Amino acid sequence: MKTIKTDVLICGGGCAGIAAALSSARRGAQTLLIERAGFSGGIITAVGLPYFDGLIDRPTGRFVVQGIAVELLVALGVAKAGAKNIDDCRPDRITKYWGSVMIPNTDEFKLLADSLISKQSDNLRVLYHSMACDVEVKDGRIAAVVVANKDGLTRIEAKQIVDCTGDADIAQWAGCPTEKMQPLMPMTMHFRIGHVNPTKETKPVATRVLMEAHKAGRLPEFYGPGLIFAFAKDEAYIHATRIAGDATDAADLSRAEMQGRADAWTMFREWKARVPGFEDSYFISSGPYIGIRESRRIVGERVLSLEDLQKTTHYDDAVATGCWFLDVHPQKTTTDKPFTGSGFQPKPYDISYRTLVPKGVSNLLVAGRCHSVSKEATASSRVTVTAMAMGEAAGCGAAIATKAQSEVALLDGVKVREALVAQNAGPFTEA
Ligand SMILES: Cc1cc2nc3c(=O)[nH]c(=O)nc-3n(C[C@H](O)[C@H](O)[C@H](O)COP(=O)(O)OP(=O)(O)OC[C@H]3O[C@@H](n4cnc5c(N)ncnc54)[C@H](O)[C@@H]3O)c2cc1C
Structure with a gap:
């Protein structure tokens, strides 16, 4: 070597x-x-x-x-x-x-x-x-x-x-x-959505829509809305996914990455379909890595x-x-x-x-x-x-x-x- x-x-x-x-x-x-x-x-x-x-x-x-x-x-x-x-x-x-x-x-x-x-x-x-x-x-x-x-x-x-x-x-x-x-703080996959036109309604409706998706079994745990316009007025930066797991276990970390990506996409789809301001939005990117708090x-x-x-x-x-x-x-x-x-x-x-x-x-x-x-x-x-x-x-x-x-x-x-x-x-x- x-x-x-x-x-x-x-x-x-x-x-x-x-x-x-x-x-x-x-x-x-x-x-x-x-x-x-x-x-x-x-x-x-x-x-x-x-x-x-x-x-x-x-x-x-x-x-x-x-x-x-x-x-x-x-x-x-x-x-x-x-x-x-x-x-x-x-x-x-x-x-x-x-x-x-x-x-x-x-x-x-x-x-x-x-x-x-x-x-x-x-x-x-x-x-x-x-x-x-x-x-x-x-x-x-x-x-x-x-x-x-x-x-x-x-x-x-x-x-x-x-x-x-x-x-x-x-x-x-x-x-x-x-x-x-235990319990370890959850991991979070951050993601960004472009071409959003936020109104007063956007954040409260975004939260309600996520809760409905959660109750219907389409979205596991989340923090809502976790929606911030940190980089531009029309670009949403979202820290709302919440995935329990052990990042020092390779298989569990891989599962968490996949779950994080899937949850991010679910949120995007739910918001685009039902939240004012997201009608013309598009998904920019997630990650590339899931965030590990603990x-x-x-x-x-x-x-x-x-x-x-x-x-x-x-x-x-x-x-x-x-x-x-x-x-x-x-x-x-x-x-x-x-x-x-x-x-x-x-x-x-x-x-x-x-x-x-x-x-x-x-x-x-x-x-x-x-x-x-x-x-x-x-x-x-x-x-x-x-x-x-x-x-x-x-x-x-x-x-x-x-x-x-x-x-x-x-x-x-x-x-x-x-x-x-x-x-x-x-x-x-x-x-
Ligand atoms: C989702 C999330 C949101 C957060 N929000 C905030 C916030 O709003 N404000 C805030 O201040 N903090 C926040 N934190 C906490 C903070 O970001 C981290 O705790 C901080 O990054 C710790 O710095 P670090 O250098 O220890 O770890 P990291 O910044 O994670 O750096 C570890 C580095 O080591 C590399 N690495 C890991 N293993 C290996 C290896 N075996 N060989 C080579 N390279 C390796 C990784 O690729 C990474 O680059 C958040 C954390 C998470 C996960």
Whole structure:
């Protein structure tokens, strides 16, 4: 089997992974990013989600994250250079009530990621269409990650590895403790419908029509109407499908993809036939991947808990800041609001470096929605900007460990925090 050597390997080029790759390379480490899709961006580009949540403290409007997340928003024309507050964002791209920021075009994100990777080409390489599929563990370290792509199988020997797969694939295969707690939040296939002419009637009738289809057995579970005009006045972006399943089970994930596509098409057909404004509409696209809210998480050196969010626990080694409300999606049909539970709004809270450190191997960090967090608290820390902040911290830690000829598990998170502060990347729990 062919072998590639690198300082730092980032597995998964989603929200956490793209930030981790840029962060590691910009600190001078030879970095390789592998991603199973043909582009970076994860949920943003593979599912089509335009939201940058976890950036804005709702009560004050203050950005709780800086660094790469804000750099991306500036490059996409959504935030001003040096932006620190909701008022520094394009007004038509924010929803003040939620403290939510929306990018204008998810495909543009692919190009932006490509160009940032290319700018760093001296020490950052990317392999798209490359799936991490196995690991070799020796003496408490990951000796190699095995990748499958058009070259066949390749061993990648990296000094430090960051698992940004969303599902903690690398940690799981390396034998690190993980958990996957029921009920998992449902998966959602996003889709878009063009040439819609919305009226006041459109949303309420769309919900009623979906409920009738549900009751008649034509549509399984859904959230309704989940209908947003995020990209253009006549283009509906829909996040209304709701499919229970386990995304770490290949057969179940395949079933969920098929169900998601089928449900999206059912909604389109029902609306086109019966909802004012949809008469001349056409189906643009779905996916290409179904969105996965929750699957496996590591049980790491420290577990971010609901109590941490409720009490705003301070950690000296905080390397990222979260602030999103407890956004729990149920598996069953709802039509009032997409989330259930308390909807508790935490104050900006610390995410300790040790929530990125799995137990069992010394050269692996895990960033993004699969970091070490309780079932309750993941409803907040899973969002896009929080994942980017964790990714940036993990990439920084991996580069520091490489330079120091140490291991990421042995690093003092306070040092990573100091390095992040020095590069204006946060964390910014305090105003
Ligand atoms: C339907 C849905 C709606 C959501 N709505 C919002 C919202 O409105 N606002 C918000 O902020 N957040 C939202 N979220 C949550 C948020 O998008 C995710 O939790 C966030 O993407 C987490 O980032 P991540 O980097 O951990 O995972 P991802 O962005 O999913 O990235 C994981 C990447 O790893 C790659 N990968 C996976 N396995 C492998 C492997 N073995 N080898 C190589 N590559 C691999 C994937 O292709 C992907 O690119 C939503 C999530 C879903 C599913």
